Amino acid sequence: LPTCVCEYCIDVTTVCHSLAVFLCVGFFLFGAGLTVGLSNLACGVCVGIVGSGAALADAQNPSLFVKILIVEIFGSAIGLFGIIIAIIQTKSANMGNTVG
Numbered sequence: 676l677p678t679c680v681c682e683y684c685i686d687v688t689t690v691c692h693s694l695a696v697f698l699c700v701g702f703f704l705f706g707a708g709l710t711v712g713l714s715n716l717a718c719g720v721c722v723g724i725v726g727s728g729a730a731l732a733d734a735q736n737p738s739l740f741v742k743i744l745i746v747e748i749f750g751s752a753i754g755l756f757g758i759i760i761a762i763i764q765t766k767s768a769n770m771g772n773t774v775g
Contacts, residue, residue, distance in 0.1 A: 697770065700768045700769065700770055703764060703765055703767070703768040704765060704768060706764055707761035707762075707764045707765045708761070710757055710760050710761045710764060711757050711758055711761045713757070714753055714754055714756065714757020714758075714760070715753075715754045715757060717753055718750065718751060718753040718754035718757070719754075721750035721751075721753060722747060722750050722751055725743070725746055725747045725750050726747060728743070729743040729744070729746075729747060
């Protein structure tokens with residue numbers, strides 16, 4: 676390794692290790708973002724399909740409204756589960772505050 680010619684010396688192995696940690700944490704956060712995005716996309720599709728069926732069923736038989744509303748709430752819970760899983764995924768992510 677070359678000798679330091681300035682007053683701010685950074686050990687190359689420390690920088691490489693820090694960059695590897697930052698890259699790993701970046702993938703953690705990217706994976707958590709994909710988890711939230713895809714689960715909420717599935718949640719939206721589910722709510723749309725169930726909502727359409729709920730409107731048709733409610734028009735034919737108004738007594739089914741509460742039962743179908745409960746099914747729609749279960750479909751909406753998929754989005755909340757995605758957020759909870761993303762929080763668990765990023766719990767161990769620690770960026771730190773220095774590079775060197």
